[in-house]
Amino acid sequence: MTNRVSYALDSTLDSVNHAESKASEAAARAGFSEDEQYNIAMAVREAAINAVLHGNARDPQKKFFVAYETTEDALVITITDQGPGLDPGALPDPLAPENLMKSSGRGIFLIRAFMDEVRFRNVRPGTEITLIKHVGRKAADKEESQ
Amino acid sequence: MTMKASNRQVSGVTVVDLSGRITLGEGSTVLRETVKDLLSKGQRKILLNLADVTYIDSSGIGELVSAFTSVRNQGGDLKLLKLTKKVHDLLQITKLYTVFDVKDDEAGAIQSFK
Numbered sequence: 001m002t003n004r005v006s007y008a009l010d011s012t013l014d015s016v017n018h019a020e021s022k023a024s025e026a027a028a029r030a031g032f033s034e035d036e037q038y039n040i041a042m043a044v045r046e047a048a049i050n051a052v053l054h055g056n057a058r059d060p061q062k063k064f065f066v067a068y069e070t071t072e073d074a075l076v077i078t079i080t081d082q083g084p085g086l087d088p089g090a091l092p093d094p095l096a097p098e099n100l101m102k103s104s105g106r107g108i109f110l111i112r113a114f115m116d117e118v119r120f121r122n123v124r125p126g127t128e129i130t131l132i133k134h135v136g137r138k139a140a141d142k143e144e145s146q
Numbered sequence: 147m148t149m150k151a152s153n154r155q156v157s158g159v160t161v162v163d164l165s166g167r168i169t170l171g172e173g174s175t176v177l178r179e180t181v182k183d184l185l186s187k188g189q190r191k192i193l194l195n196l197a198d199v200t201y202i203d204s205s206g207i208g209e210l211v212s213a214f215t216s217v218r219n220q221g222g223d224l225k226l227l228k229l230t231k232k233v234h235d236l237l238q239i240t241k242l243y244t245v246f247d248v249k250d251d252e253a254g255a256i257q258s259f260k
Contacts, residue, residue: 013171042201042203045203046203049170049203049205053170095241100245101211101215103208104204104205104208106204106208110239110240113239
């Protein structure tokens with residue numbers, strides 16, 4: 001059985017907080033532990049920040065869209081902005097020595113650290129990022145699947 | 147929950163007690179302004195007490211890095227005190243745990259500035 005809820009949100013920091021809060025609720029409903037709820041909510045927060053700041057550039061005319069879908073074995077969250085598009089392959093590695101002391105550039109790295117699967121899609125105009133966390137999947141399973 | 151910061155002087159070290167969330171927006175701004183204000187007053191030994199910081203996002207991490215760099219660039223030192231497990235894990239993941247001097251005991255942390 002699948003359960004899907006979606007929202008259209010303004011490009012504001014309040015919306016980022018809203019998306020984070022809803023992610024935490026969705027993760028709790030899906031049966032994730034408190035630690036997992038925290039990590040999922042943080043991943044969504046980072047994706048929402050990217051949508052607002054880098055995608056939509058805080059343009060009040062632009063929205064971003066968040067969908068929370070609970071399937072039998074996973075929580076699937078999709079965040080879509082209306083920006084110029086993102087090339088995830090072009091992002092610098094925040095762990096590289098030359099980037100370690102930079103004040104930004106860690107958002108997508110944290111999303112990847114906290115979710116089981118992360119997918120990007122250029123939706124012209126805009127970027128869709130899909131975050132997947134499997135229910136009951138241990139960290140060791142995640143490593144094996146990589 | 148918004149972030150709050152209060153300062154106290156202990157043996158020549160400014161201890162900044164932070165509480166709440168260091169996140170994009172108000173939390174990051176409060177931290178930036180607090181450190182900027184201390185540096186403008188010549189206070190360059192800064193211990194950030196994070197015991198009551200419940201949450202840090204990537205923006206907050208960036209602000210900690212910026213604060214550290216600013217203080218070091220002025221010949222001072224900035225250390226972190228009493229990380230929660232979440233914040234500790236975040237600094238481990240981002241490989242910043244070894245960049246910052248992290249302390250668990252305030253008295254020992256104060257001593258380490260000398």
